Amino acid sequence: MADTPLLSVRDLSMRFGGLLAVDRVSMDVAPREVVSIIGPNGAGKTTVFNCISGFYRPTDGEVLFENKPMHRLPGFKIARAGMVRTFQNVRLFKEMTVVENLLVAQHMQAERNLLKGLLLTRGFRRREAELLDRAAHWLERVGLIEFANREAGNLAYGQQRRLEIARCMVTQPKLLMLDEPAAGLNPNETHDLDRLIVQLKEEEGITVLLIEHDMSLVMGISDRIYVVNQGKPLADGTPEEVRRNPEVIKAYLGEE
């Protein structure tokens, strides 16, 4: 890996009572890379994500983002530092419109002076116009602009997942973390997701860390892959290296 890592995870461990769900996992993600975490069900992938994004405070280890420690910060501060994520199940404000979901995300992200907002100053109105422009830009980018005023809960499932990605992107992150983004998508939607992730990397310079079980998606878009098994790191490398690794085939790919 040529670049200094954007994200560096060192000997991360997470214990739930008697269960060591994550056992000394380390990984590096360089700027503009697409990196995937794979492994069998219950391997600890989501727990790694939860520790990196501040949902859990890790039992041990370090999470460094742009060389700054994140592992003791609350989730909202980690998001403000530029790491944002989606969840395995869609978490939109379903009764709000598509565009409202993107405006709320930006309001939640920004440190705002509430009083200034109430006073409706010119600066405040200019800022609101910027948020709307950014929302429109990302709706266009993920192919949802024509649904801007529709209730988010009325979108098709694949569209909801794209809206979740747009909701992350309006906050202008440096690292986008996607937890099983292809789960529940049909082959056409998975193909669109594949193209979107590649565009985010190539055209927007976004770094992507994802957990995914769809091996053709993972093998097609990843620069590097980390494999975890029963909480422990099993292997890492390029898609080709991982695909050929006998231990990975035995623990995971062999079951496919």
Ligand SMILES: Nc1ncnc2c1ncn2[C@@H]1O[C@H](COP(=O)(O)OP(=O)(O)OP(=O)(O)O)[C@@H](O)[C@H]1O
């Ligand atoms: N909050 C929690 N409390 C107790 N145990 C937990 C908690 N979260 C996860 N676990 C356990 O930790 C282990 C790892 O779970 P995790 O969800 O991280 O796996 P995963 O690799 O993401 O699985 P999947 O591919 O099925 O999503 C499992 O045994 C799970 O039951």
